[in-house]
Amino acid sequence: MNLSEKTTQYIDRLIPRYPVKRSAMLMILHAIQEEQGYLSKEAIEWTAQKLEVQPIAVYEVVTFYPMFRQAPIGRRHVKVCRTLSCALRGAYKVCDTLQHELGCGLGETSADGNYTIEFVECVAACGSAPVVMVDDKLHENITPEKTPDFAAKLKRETTPSMPPSRH
């Protein structure tokens, strides 16, 4: 598989941290997804071989955990927290505005491939609700009033040369 030297070495350092190889599963899948943007069939089989388990053992993990995906997404992964503390401060409005401003439906990737917008459940930042994660970064206090500016900034930062999000 086409994995960088850096990631392969990182994975080889991860495995011996655990008393049982298979325990490194989630960490390896994160490492691959953070390089390739998703987990291909090839990646799943490679991981299975690396951990000496059947591919089904990897598949069932990949399909269980919401953070793993089997296809690439948009350049920016926009995750709007929708759980109660955020909802009480306008998360649903925030999400509507983001969809409108970014030209992207909920649970979809925009036609230009720039954005994927999703709802996520509480990300443990409820005191600064509403919160939005973009890729690996948390953005706090994104109120409905601030959302248009937030979306505008996101648009300025996003260029066609960017690869699909890895987070």
Place this chain on the structure above:
Amino acid sequence: MPVQERRIIYRHIDEPGYTIDLACYQRHGGYEVLRKALQRKPEELVQEVKDSALRGRGGAGFPTGMKWGFLDRKSGKPVYLICNADESEPGTYKDRQIIYKDPHQLIEGVVISSFAIQAKQAFIYIRGEMFEGFHILEKAIEEARAANFLGDNILGSGYSVDVVVHRGAGCYICGEETGMIESLEGKRAYPRIKPPYFPAVLGLYNCPTIVNNVETLCQVKHVIDMGGKEFVKIGVPGDSGTHIWGISGHVAKPGYYEIESGKATVRDLVYDLAGGPAAGRTIKAIIPGGVSMKILRMGEKFKVKLPDGSAGEWGVLDIPLDSGSFMQCGTSLGTGGMIVMDDTTDMVEALANLNAFYAHETCGQCTPCREGSLWLKKVTHRVCNGGGRLEDIDLVKNIADQIAGRTICAHGEAAAWPCQSNVPKFRDEWEEKIRAQMQAREHGELAARKGLRLV
């Protein structure tokens, strides 16, 4: 006098100039408690924790010393410590502050606890969404290892332990301790049935394992520092130490406040510290600690036994901030993640929001939880979307009643409690909402939604 915070765990959090590197931590006395602890017998340290009466801060409030006492020592198998840094109970954001702003405090707590229970290896299981938190912890561990605060032969004591940070990948159920163990074994986070899978006996790799919350392990450091008998003097009998309250929702100043157990009331916290509701608004309801805990409606009265043994009555705002007091009021302080809702909140929408959460997070192993939480979501969403029927009110309560107590793990209770408390306490609102919808439907219309959309 306005209520004062008493910061022990959060002593240096947000202090100007306090940074996350080892040098700063050591300038503030960091790792000195570990140094002293390593010179004592592990059993003595366990006894200190027992004497402290410390309760776990992960939500269930189980006494930590007692949990450690359950460890199966006879099997001869290695012992593991897992620090639960999944912080996935909605409304809760207290562990995040420690991980992001004082990581060495946690690591010191982990190493002291590992030594006390003689763990062979320790893991910190951090939720996948805390990308930066993971890197902060890894870096802090490297620093601590270089200074020999963990790793081989720690400070010449002869005791060795390594701490490995492990990332989750977006599941609430990984916070449940046996789900976490399965996940750490590289599997789906399917909680295990107890008995026989009590972690202290059959935990990680079927070895004796202790799972403790981030804050609990930090509390342990302070227990060892001051001694269990001193620690137990903080707070009230039955609930020692401080609680970190993280307030969110409809208050002027959402945020975290560390308060000595039982030494302030809900009123002090919500009004004095968190600034109360927005101008012109009144509070309608409070969820004490994480969304799974039973909701309290303003105006409710509770018949209670006061500390002096006499009978008394409390309103919601009178409840002292300790676990026994909330228990007397039919709920629990849980994780301390308090959510405040003002009079603009539609309580059916609020419940529907939570039902969507549990339906998304059920692991699917048990029929009552898998089918029940989805059913609850569908019924409450129908009521929010204008299709409510009066019989839905009892239906929601009945479905919830049939989940609780019939599942492998406490996710069943977590999904049921919000319904079981919201429906009877806000029945008037449900009826009013549904009657308006029925009337609208008679005219071929859809009743207008009120308040902020929550689903």
